[in-house]
Amino acid sequence: MTPRTQRLIGFVAFAAFVVFVAVLPAFVSDFKARDYSYVGIYLIALLGLNILTGYTGQISLGHGAFMAIGGYTTAILMAGNEEFGGPISGGMKDVWTLPIAGLVAGLVGLAFGIPALRLSGLYLALATFAIAVAMPSTVKRFEEFTGGGSGIQLFGTPELTGSISNVEILGVSLTPNDWMYYLAWSIALVAFAVAWLILRGRTGRAFRAVRDSETAAVSSGVSLARYKTLAFGISAAYAGVAGGLFAIASAFVNPDAFPIALSIYLLVGIVVGGLGGLSGLVFGAIFIFYLPLWAQGQDLGSLLPDRIIVETQKPGGAAIVYGVILILLMFVIPNGVGGLFRRVGQLISNRRYSRPK
């Protein structure tokens, strides 16, 4: 396959996926649509994290913290924090807060990227982990800004679009759940396209050069400082938008909405999806959203003996299944779903080449 046909196949696949996303709500229950909107939100966060970790080689164990920053930005802009004694009166419509959530998180990411330049590998991972660990208690401490442990309630506020009634948009009436679905997925698809555009050009090449060999990158004239902090900024901005959407979708933020586990699962998501690839991340997002539910044996009734189903429904049982599946996945698809795609693609194109004429 020539690069051109490859790109063509890519476009067609993307277009097919857009159509699939657009018609999906027609075939599933309203309730499922809300679930799927979370998959879209996770996808946005994973795209951002993969730019940083998969393409630039900087491990972040703290992306949940950037999501929290985005989530709180959105919530505070919508509901304000005057009731806790803060200075912001709020009143902004939910959708408009998202660019600001991305911007704020992105700026914090840039700012964090500068000291992070001095750290590499594991030390960076632990520094970002520290941020994620510190986030909940910091949020609780600065109560007048964030509402402390009880968080900020968005449900029923006039700023929240379609909290109870249907949403009229472009002459179509959408249920609140469908509205959330389309909001999350349109942003996710745009985010996907933007990530693709960033990564295919000069910037993407510089990112990969930094990942593969810092020394070689520097000697080819790539500025480490610029591209590492840039990757941090972009990545955090993605997480910020995802966090903002998360706040809107849950109609609520509190410190426990962004636990350390979230940061860790985001990392799991990009490894399962495939580091350094974009399309596999959809599966990474599905994985981190659904596996916890699936591990409880809800949909497994016919697959496993009843005895085991009963055991997995005991407290702790689901976690055992989850952990074991995670480990087995790393055995079976070492390069994630994205790696699996690439291998299948290679097999097909190899066969083409070797076919006698």
Add this chain to the structure above:
Amino acid sequence: MLVAAAFDFSDFMQQVVSGLASGGIYALLALALVIIHRSTGVINFAQGEMATLSAYIAWTLIVNHGWSYWPAFVVTLALSFAGGIGIHRAVIRPVERGSVLRIVIVTIGLLVAINGFVIWKWGGEPQQLQGPFGTKTYDLGGVVVAAHDIGTIAVALGIVGLLWLFFRFTKVGLALRAAAVNPEEARLVGVRVTWMLALGWGLAATLGAVAGMLTAPTVGLDPQMMQAVLIYAFAAAVLGGIDSPIGAVVGGLLLGVLLNMLSYLSQYGAFDWFTEELRLPAALLIILAVLLVRPTGIFGRPEVKRV
């Protein structure tokens, strides 16, 4: 405002001693992290849960089977050692050649699975695991110290000392170090590297078991009890330099004392913005600061890369 109440020296020393005791536990777990990092190149996220599991095993032996403390202690260590080796053989070795992140995800899978297993087997309610040192306190020249604290410090330092002797003076200890720093070369002199790595996991699991059994009496035995301790152990290991065993021990003790000092001073009105909630963020902030000044920790050596 600064020092509103009278400064009490013996009170201060008490804080130092209890800081050293919790620091000793951080040091043990940090040492376990360092051993695995040196040999496998990853942070073992499951280290805390492995320790919790060990503590539960000890609890079962003592409470359900009526064993006395020290035999249960020894048997738990042996089981943990075997378990560590088993984990390495069963789940780490198959992914060892892959990317570091893949191993990291496997350890996260282990964390989730072991935590689930503990809850599934023993339930989520906290249990009581008595310490071996009782609840007595001693008065050493006006400084009142708890027997448990002194015992913890003694056990931690004793284990660290034994480990030091093992690495320094035994053939296997030497081979283990060789396998960790240069596996290819170690194979050439006849060291069975994969077994050495497994042994490293066994040792780490054993250290964790000690940490778990020392933690349970003070904070109560429950499935989440090691999660905060693991974070402090990370911090301690990074503070000392992730590849330095001495660094892990010093980092752990330092962190334990430092954290106690912060709470202590805030009682006296210094740092009055400092509340209990900020204990963890403050600790991590200190570590970030240390890292920015010395990116490889206090005792770490910069990595030399061949290009």
Add this chain to the structure above:
Amino acid sequence: MLGANGAGKTTTLRAISGTVSRSGTIELDGKILKGGPEVAAKSGIAHVPEGRGTFVELTVLENLRLGAYTRRDRDVKADITRVGEYFPWMVERGGQRAGTLSGGEQQMLALGRALMSRPRLLLLDEPSLGLAPLIVREFFRIVRELNEKEGLTVLVVEQDARIALRASQRAYVLEVGRVALTGTSDELQGDESIRRSYLGY
């Protein structure tokens, strides 16, 4: 063993010590060698790889102790003394970290460590690489002495054909994976056409 870059000299050594996968059989004293480098080490093969095979983070003495890893007997102390007769500085500076030694000293230490295993066959890969001529000469003097006094078989891969031929009894010239030429070192040295076409001096 001589030959141009890429002729397969290092690979040959690696095949013998089992660090690369191989086909066919390799025999030592009539016994077929199987398995990886751990097994080769146990059967009495000491391989000193290219580029100073020392553990730079360990001390000189620890490097020597590791050399004796495969041995069960407790005579390690006596062997350290024996190695110390060839290289007195190793005992005097036993506590020094190997990484802080000079290049020549590290190469000597690698040799000393190999001797600790009491090998029957010593494999040396490009020991002269990056060392000053004087040190190379000293190194080969000791290797020769080991061979003559202790009857140790040494297979050395060398770029510097002149010094290697002077120190050895037999020579093999490799060309793209095959033995192109073999003979006693004197024969090869004596034949001008061979020297011109294969050895380049």
